[in-house]
Amino acid sequence: MQVEGLSINLATIREQCGFGQAVDLCLKHGITRIAPWREQVAKVGLAEAVRIVKSNGLKLTGLCRGGFFPAENEAGWQRNLDDNRRAIDEAAALGADCLVLVVGGLPGSSKDIGAARQMVSDGIAAVSPHAEAAGMPLAIEPLHPMYAADRACVNTLAHALDMCEQLGENVGVAIDVYHVWWDPDLANQIARAGQMKRIFAHHICDWLVPTKDMLTDRGMMGDGVIDLKGIRRMIEKAGFLGAQEVEIFSAENWWKRPADEVIATCVERYHSCCQA
Template identity: 60%
Template sequence: MNEPDGQLLSINTATLRRQWRLDQIIDGCARHGIHGISPWRDQVQALGLNEAGRRIRSHQLKVTGYCRGGMFPGNTAEERRLALDDNRRAVDEALELNASCLVLVVGGLPGSSKDLPGARLQVMDGLAELLEYARPAGMPLAIEPLHPMYAADRACVNTLEQANDLCDELGDEGLGLAVDVYHTWWDPKLFGQIERAGKKRLLAFHICDWLVPTRDILEDRGMMGDGVIDIRRMRRAVEAQGYRGFHEVEIFSEKNWWRRDPDEVLETCKERHRRHC
């Protein structure tokens, strides 16, 4: 487990979303010998679900995750119902694409609320309802904790410990974690919580790097090896628990990688995955 398996490299389509449409990303991954892809819902909708599935299957790519469901909290019962309806549609789309899991960014404070504990309770309730739909269908749900800087607007689940607690509360069947190094590398409990998750809960592993300085909290992620994250140690930690899934590159980079030739980006992903993951 010293070196990463190059066959397990996957590209989250956010990494190339400014340069290429989804059909181009699919073709590009196949051309560069990359075997995994994780598409975003808006890109799938632009291409068409059936066409996206057809193209992915034609290149024998594995859909390592589908981005994304979640955003459970709402100010009213109607808002929460609409969110749940949309999450059910996301489950259906993930099934059509034969995705390994539906990745959940759970949502933050609704509207002008300051009730963080209340938002987290809404997340648990929304998850419980969605599991009633996803479990019989056979679509695993992967809770992705986001860095605390996103607690207000994107995700009030911010640590692997919180995500593990939700799995304890709601049950492991069809529920687990997406470990994104960008969001979790800083956590002093990181490795203990990876061990706590174990093989069953580890559903996805996302890679990029944390730049110093970071100029934008959303759109200034680094390419692997350009920042301060010990990605290889984290990869070894999840694999020590039995994780044998893909290593999914997810880079939002307005000033750098989104402005580069996409073929160069894919080649760099392959090279940096080999050297730094």
Template identity: 70%
Template sequence: MSKISLNLATTRAQWGFAEAVEGCLRAGITAISPWRDQIAAIGLEEAARIVRDNGLQVTGVCRGGMFPAETAQGRQAGIDDNLRAIDEAAALNADCLVLVVGGLPGASKDLPGARAQVAEGIAAMLPHARASGVRIAIEPLHPMYAADRACVNTIDQALDICETLGETVGVAIDVYHVWWDPYLARAIARAGRMKRIFAHHICDWLVPTRDMLNDRGMMGDGVIDLKSIRAMIEEAGYHGPQEVEIFSTENWWKRPGDEVLSVIKERVASVC
């Protein structure tokens, strides 16, 4: 189970932070990745105590980002929120703070401009991240989210930003978002050479997918070649836990949490 981390979004509907940790411990899982609202609900001090007392690895904190804005004031508010996210990640001794960088601000059609705002926003938060010992992981999202959630859509785009900002900044590779990329193997190898793979998220792409946000599949139920991608990532030098992150309003969020974890353990062993 040392190769599994539970992203707490996977049991969001069933459990809060403390209940999710208890469920993980029952299942023999000792790595988690919480969301900031889940941390806020229990309080940062209590969340840190739970992590510390149970010897948990926190593979990431979700999420920072959302940098593009229509005004300078809006962009500064985003940076300020990211500085708070760094403090939360540091308190939990997280492996990284995961960024969903944001899309087009307002009615803008300027995609290159939005990407420039992302790079500027990350640069502004880096001094505090470095002083706090927190690594920053850009998570490229599928192009369907380019307008509203993330204007960085491939590993290569994320690595281009990393190259300009230094080694504190890397990537979180989520198979749901990058499995389709014809240059995936090359991009993962590039990330490995740069030593910038900070996290590896897994789930599956269902056919059909009923909702592009909240109908992710359990590993093995869809079309992603999980073993091949895992092999690429390990060949590139990353051997940390595979972080299971499943948003599923009509399936997995309706099942008991312990059942979900049982299935995760079986699928990681058999199809990942």
């Protein structure tokens, strides 16, 4: 039976499965929405990935990821822009709802986070015409402040939405609960995102206490402290009724379990912990 409203980000079982295997497993559990990573697509080839998606009637809630705009020099800057244009083309070929942007942090030995944030804004502006021509929405994913230096210097939903206001209607946000649950202004900013019609994706997992690794110790829904139902209510009230996309990096737990068990648990926890 098809599971409505649930998407699996394929990073959740990336250590156990390749692209085709992961798709087969999702279909076995009634899941027809996925979000692959570009390296997973590259391993099978874009043409084969497109064939798998189309032949199985799959829908991509997003492609991960574009971004990482800041660079130390002009040559690096141009390489980053070119890579984002390729990512846009890949997302369009796969029929993704959006290209998720993990925007990048401080380049090289820089300590100028303001300059890095300007490069992010300038970079998105530079590739936006290509995205619009391809019909591909760009979703800025604000990351938890612990990633400000190395992964994303956009760290609050408010900051991401400020950028969206400057960059046009084709640029919105991916709201990942792992990164924003702590924000005291979250309710207001989700409402603002809804008014702007800029919620393009909703990612779910849980925040464990303690968290043993800031990148690869995300929790399965229900195992941590995030009010998943409460945040989903805010998001639905703001007008976004799209799928909830499970994205779990878990080097010492879920990546070590059988993939079938992981997906079955995602389905069970989606029903018990995540529906508003």
